[in-house]
Amino acid sequence: MPVAGLPATTAAPALSREHLLLLYRWMVTIRAIDEKMLMMQRQGRIAFFGPSAGQEAAIVGSGSVARKGDWIFPALREGGILLMRGFPIARYFGQMFGNVLDTQKGRQMPMHFSSGEHKFVSLSSPIATQLPQAVGAAWASKIRREDVVTFGYIGDGGTSENDFHSAMNFAAVGKVPCLIICQNNQWAISVPFSSQTASDGVAIKAAAYGMPGIRVDGNDVLACYQATQAAFERARAGHGPTLIELVTYRRGGHSSSDDPTRYRDESKVPPWLLVDPISRFRDWLVAGRHLTDASDAAMRAEIKNTIDDAVKEAEPAATVAVDTLFTDVYGSPPATLLAQRAEVIGDGSGKAEGAFPL
Secondary structure (H helix, E strand, O other): OOOOOOOOOOOOOOOOHHHHHHHHHHHHHHHHHHHHHHHHHHOOOOOOOOOOOOOHHHHHHHHOOOOOOOEEEOOOOOHHHHHHOOOOHHHHHHHHHOOOOOOOOOOOOOOOOOEOOOOEOOOOOOOOOHHHHHHHHHHHHHHOOOOOOEEEEEEOHHHHOHHHHHHHHHHHHHOOOEEEEEEEOOEEOOEEHHHOOOOOOOHHHHHHHOOOEEEEEOOOHHHHHHHHHHHHHHHHOOOOOEEEEEEOOOOOOOOOOOOHHHOOOHHHOHHHHOOOHHHHHHHHHHHOOOOOHHHHHHHHHHHHHHHHHHHHHHOOOOOOOHHHHHOOOOOOOOHHHHHHHHHHHOOOOOOOOOOOOO
């Protein structure tokens, strides 16, 4: 729907064949990782997983707009954007195992990917708290006069949190270079979107805060890309934030710990499968002679091998040393922390000398 401040168009963005195929490749990669991780969780090899199946167009279409210097503040299902920014896939799996390949040294829950080098901040398990953080980062960029746009992601359930409203107000008043992107997948764990708000969607809420809001077909990767690119350019030009609602569907459970058949009518899922974002984009690429069955099969085989190799490297990696509990806490560790470290690490024999002090 056209919104003031954003161009209205139905034409596909003018992207090269290479760019189009790269978007498709990342969508296929994210789906393949999804399937691999869910299988590994069921086998007891990882503890927790939050699937993104059915939402690949929203993730790739919006995330591919960000440049190397832009900051990403994700919610649960945007981990694929970190890979798109060049993060090694073996280290991605290492985070799920919490071993030495994990940039966070096993301190975070699975799915809480983070990399300062790639300007990708860990999501916050408390819902929506990453959004004020994203707006604050955008405000800092504005003060420093940096050419940086911050991407803050949230789910439809998160829009009922105070943090969403605080972030929206702060972003609009400060006219900060931030995109507030809501993946509306229709479910906040077990709460349907119809019970989440009486508004006609999420995008309409932008008007109350004085910023543009746009609602997009979240299963159309080109529409997601185009809407995000327009909002991105608006932010770079100094015109402030935009709320983007990407309407999609959560095909599976909220996480690997969830059984959606307990609370939703599964007969309503098949219609969404008919607009599966990967199949839909594949058909478009084939029709435009950008992709063939043979090239698609070769791409998928290559992706599978890459994922399998990454798991083979990540799974047997060493566990994180106990000593890392005391690193990255202070620039200059105080005596109390050093004493605690000595008590836990022991006398060099590998055995702790006493209980960890409370």
